[in-house]
Amino acid sequence: MVRRWQWSATVLSCGALSVGASEFSKRANSSDVLDYVNPLIGSQAGGNVFAGATLPYGMVKASPDVNGENTGGFSTDGSQITGFSTLHDSGTGGNPSLGNFPIFPQICPSDDINTCKFPIGARAINYANDSIIAKPGHFGVTLQNGIKADMAVSEHAALFKFDFSGSSSGNGSMDPLVMLDLSDLWASRQNASISVEAEEGNEGGRIKGNGTFLPSFGAGSYVAYFCLDLSGGTVKDSGVWVNNRAGTEPKDLYVTRGFNLFYLEAGGFVRFKGPLSGPISARMGISFISTNQACQNAEEEIPGPDFDFDGLVGKAQDAWKKKLAPISIDAGGTDESMLVSFWSAVYRTMISPQDYTGENPHWISSEPYFDSFYCLWDMWRVQLPFLTILDPLQQSRIVRSLLDIYKHRGWLPDCSMSTCKGWTQGGSDADNVLVDAYVKNLTNIDWDLVYEAIVNDAENEPLEWSIEGRGGLASWKRLDYIPYLDFDPNGFGTNSRSISRTLEYSYNDFNLATIAKGLGKDTYSKYIGRAGNWQNLFKADQTSDINGTDTGFTGFFQPKYLNGTWGYQDPIACSPLADFCSLTSNPSETFESSAWEYMFFVPHDIAKIIDLLGGEETFLKRLDFFHTSGLADIGNEPVFLTVYMPHYAGRPGLSAKRAHYYIPSRFNSSLAGLPGNDDSGAMASFTLFSTIGLFPNPGQNVYFIIPPFFESVSITSPATNKSSTIKNVNFDADYQNIYIQSAKLNGEDYSKNWIGHEFFTEGWTLELVLGSEESAWGTRVEDRPPSLSDTTGSVGYLT
Numbered sequence: 001m002v003r004r005w006q007w008s009a010t011v012l013s014c015g016a017l018s019v020g021a022s023e024f025s026k027r028a029n030s031s032d033v034l035d036y037v038n039p040l041i042g043s044q045a046g047g048n049v050f051a052g053a054t055l056p057y058g059m060v061k062a063s064p065d066v067n068g069e070n071t072g073g074f075s076t077d078g079s080q081i082t083g084f085s086t087l088h089d090s091g092t093g094g095n096p097s098l099g100n101f102p103i104f105p106q107i108c109p110s111d112d113i114n115t116c117k118f119p120i121g122a123r124a125i126n127y128a129n130d131s132i133i134a135k136p137g138h139f140g141v142t143l144q145n146g147i148k149a150d151m152a153v154s155e156h157a158a159l160f161k162f163d164f165s166g167s168s169s170g171n172g173s174m175d176p177l178v179m180l181d182l183s184d185l186w187a188s189r190q191n192a193s194i195s196v197e198a199e200e201g202n203e204g205g206r207i208k209g210n211g212t213f214l215p216s217f218g219a220g221s222y223v224a225y226f227c228l229d230l231s232g233g234t235v236k237d238s239g240v241w242v243n244n245r246a247g248t249e250p251k252d253l254y255v256t257r258g259f260n261l262f263y264l265e266a267g268g269f270v271r272f273k274g275p276l277s278g279p280i281s282a283r284m285g286i287s288f289i290s291t292n293q294a295c296q297n298a299e300e301e302i303p304g305p306d307f308d309f310d311g312l313v314g315k316a317q318d319a320w321k322k323k324l325a326p327i328s329i330d331a332g333g334t335d336e337s338m339l340v341s342f343w344s345a346v347y348r349t350m351i352s353p354q355d356y357t358g359e360n361p362h363w364i365s366s367e368p369y370f371d372s373f374y375c376l377w378d379m380w381r382v383q384l385p386f387l388t389i390l391d392p393l394q395q396s397r398i399v400r401s402l403l404d405i406y407k408h409r410g411w412l413p414d415c416s417m418s419t420c421k422g423w424t425q426g427g428s429d430a431d432n433v434l435v436d437a438y439v440k441n442l443t444n445i446d447w448d449l450v451y452e453a454i455v456n457d458a459e460n461e462p463l464e465w466s467i468e469g470r471g472g473l474a475s476w477k478r479l480d481y482i483p484y485l486d487f488d489p490n491g492f493g494t495n496s497r498s499i500s501r502t503l504e505y506s507y508n509d510f511n512l513a514t515i516a517k518g519l520g521k522d523t524y525s526k527y528i529g530r531a532g533n534w535q536n537l538f539k540a541d542q543t544s545d546i547n548g549t550d551t552g553f554t555g556f557f558q559p560k561y562l563n564g565t566w567g568y569q570d571p572i573a574c575s576p577l578a579d580f581c582s583l584t585s586n587p588s589e590t591f592e593s594s595a596w597e598y599m600f601f602v603p604h605d606i607a608k609i610i611d612l613l614g615g616e617e618t619f620l621k622r623l624d625f626f627h628t629s630g631l632a633d634i635g636n637e638p639v640f641l642t643v644y645m646p647h648y649a650g651r652p653g654l655s656a657k658r659a660h661y662y663i664p665s666r667f668n669s670s671l672a673g674l675p676g677n678d679d680s681g682a683m684a685s686f687t688l689f690s691t692i693g694l695f696p697n698p699g700q701n702v703y704f705i706i707p708p709f710f711e712s713v714s715i716t717s718p719a720t721n722k723s724s725t726i727k728n729v730n731f732d733a734d735y736q737n738i739y740i741q742s743a744k745l746n747g748e749d750y751s752k753n754w755i756g757h758e759f760f761t762e763g764w765t766l767e768l769v770l771g772s773e774e775s776a777w778g779t780r781v782e783d784r785p786p787s788l789s790d791t792t793g794s795v796g797y798l799t
Contacts, residue, residue, distance in 0.1 A: 034136050034320060036339050037135065037136055037343050037344050038340055039135065039347065040076055043074065044075065044671040046069070047091065047676070047683070048069065048072045048075075049072050049091050050090035050091070051063060052073060053137050053316065054137075054351055056351075057352070058355070059354050060087065060155065060157055060158050061087065062151035062159075063085065063088055063151070064141055064149065065081065067124050070099070071095075071096045073185070080125055080127075081143060084160055085100060085184075086286050089372050089417060090348065090352050090681070092374050092677060093679070095186045098185065099184045100183075100184045101180055101182065102180070104179050104180075106123065106176075106179070107145070107147075107177065107274075108177060120265065125143050128142045131148070133150070136347060137314075137320065138152055142166070145167050148162070148166060149162055150163075152309055154302055156294075156297035156359070157283060161279045164176045164276060165279075176272050177270070179241065179268070181267045183265065189213055190256070190257050192209060192210065193209050193211075194240060195209055195268075196269075200235055200238075203234055203235075204229065204230050205235055207270065208291050208295065209268075209291065210224065217422050218416070218418070219420060222420050224286065224418075225289070226285065226291070226294055227287075228284050232278055232281050233273060233276050242266045243265050253268070285298025289359060320347065323390075328713075328714045330712040332710055333711075334709065334710055338664065341669040341673065345684035345687040347684075349387060352374065353373050353374075355369075355370055355397075356369050356371040357370075368398070371417065374416070374679075375415035375416075376429040377415070379681075380432045381640055381641070381698060384436070384698075391718065392717065393719060396442045396443060399437045400445060402433065402434065403453060406449075409468070410462075412453050412456075414426075414429050421467040422467065424465065424467060427504025427505050428454075428505075431454045431458075432508065433698075434511075436511075438518065439514065440701065440761075441761070454508075454515065455512065457469050458527065460473070463491050464492055464493065466492065466493035470501075472501070474490060476530075479564075481498075482497075482502045483562045484559035485567075494583050496591075499537055499559055499590050499595065499598060500601075502536070502557075503537075506602070506604075507601075509533075510528070510604040528788075531788065534557075539555070539557070539558040542555060542558055544570075555612060556595045556599055557599060558595070573595070577631060592636055593638050597638055597642070599622075601641075603697050603700070604788045605789050606787050607784075607787030607790035610649060616650065620649050620651060623645055624654075626642065633676070635666075636676060637682050644706075646658070647778070648784055650783075650784055652777070653739040654774075659695075659706055660735055660738055693709075694726065694755065701756045704785065705755060705766070705778070706740070707740060712726065716763075717760050720761050720763070722761065723763050724759050724764050724766075725765045725766070727768070730769060730770040730771065738770065740770060740778065742775070743768050745766050752778065753779075
């Protein structure tokens, strides 16, 4: 069965949903699980998801591009389609990413080639809202003029079909044209070249070339190469175009960026003799190495002359089914929208990072090469930890890719896209990724090299710490914090974020201490000491007010000068109640969130935070105020962990209540069903961990336990082939019973409100008895998650 997702402006709907709960459960565990995947979730309201056709972790991602919310290429925001391209990122913010070399089909108003619409503004066209086909491995849409476009992909190539049979005739001859634009979504092209090989009277033709572009959130430039083969008709004419004029001679073109604001638009075209007997096929090979490799990729992965479109779709669907197969769900009468939200989220976790192995233009290596770490600041918190469970063998390859980048570039990346170095947002976040892999026993990884790479981040400052490593290390080592307006002649970056960098460097060093101890290194004491540096920015008497009214809470992180005196940042600054803060927009001492939020970002020592803020009752009141006053932006990743902070105060029921506060109100199956940029699957992963009932504190072997949003969830580890199950007793689909009364692990009473990664790898079973009120389960000090400064309970592996 193929379900075609249809949409209105705000609400996702699908036909024939009147099936019972048992049928939901059966289908959720059947080979038709892809029917629950809707790639359009998050295609409105800033979700910026990639909605087109892709393989798991695939380099090539085929999609229409629009002139509205086009960060991910396509959007259901009602904007117009401007082309169809083969490279995209998913869920990112800021400038639109990739979208290189878009192609566009049209029938010109007359036989004169200069009546065709070449510039992006002229050719933009609406599409039929009810024509969209969006499913794993296949995207289709019909333009307002009746031209129907379908697309499928292999790893390094895409196949487009343009059906002109439904289009209206512009000149009576129905001569279809396919053009290529030497541009990208951001119009960042610096230079490009194109060669058109399509002679009049031939059956089809080839267009190939390359372009130099800028990364959307990074430094430097990159070169991409393409090879487009067109077939399905007899060539009428071909040539190149510049701005709004075209000609059949010459067949080759080289363009620069243009002059000042006058961006040159240019490319090539092939026009066919109509009417046609079938669709025009457009096979696009892509490479970051050479044009020849782009052609080779296309020829090997999508062989001609009779391109097998359905075969490509089938292979993609088989690949996605295999990736989703480890999970099975007993929905227990849960509304189908929850199943759609869940399986669509699983799908989105494997769109990025992208496997560019064999397409690395910078060095030759036998190790995997992944790109689109966009950015690790977002991905380390939930998305990559989810892959550690669902796809651990691939996550090991991702970790090895990070290490290979270190070996050849000298630094671990924090952000990477389009083979370029991306901007560092806070700490050296690859450190957290590597140590999370270590504490969860991923295999085939050189742990000594991991230790070496993280020590490099901790001890050596790069010249440009805006794109790698850490900055201000001299002050960090001498003062034990990052100062406000630091003097740092050793390296250069955005001299801001002193609070958030202090907090993030502290957690980076905690992770370093963890692996140092595990490997028997003598540096544990040094780094576990630095892990406490965050306390030097805590100002116990700092108050906070909103619109002149005191919030009643005291004690916040504040900036501190080199001489040890305090600076000031309003605790609500950078929150949703104030102005947004980023690297380029309103740079401040906290990154993309407020001092209110960062007060909770000490993942390794929440027990100490509870103590500093006045005890458990005040801590819980403060958390509740944060989430209910408008200060919390759940669409920003640092807020995720705060949902589960009540576990540390012995109130796991409040964590469950807060998770239901946000799901499905902010994370749901509508087209605007994400609270912010999906950030390479981060929003998806928050949904997944919350709904399976086990949420990670990455870098530590800790998952917080709440009841799953389904009657039971089982996951078979691809690494051990053992199946773990977490199931609810007294489950109700109306979510009245969301509080754990008691628990059994493998048939034995279990009182801790957290569990380790062994649950997944050893195939354990966790049974939760639910009720409508909080209970004493998980409340004792010894049953709470570990904290560095807490000497009671189950904290031995940290100290």
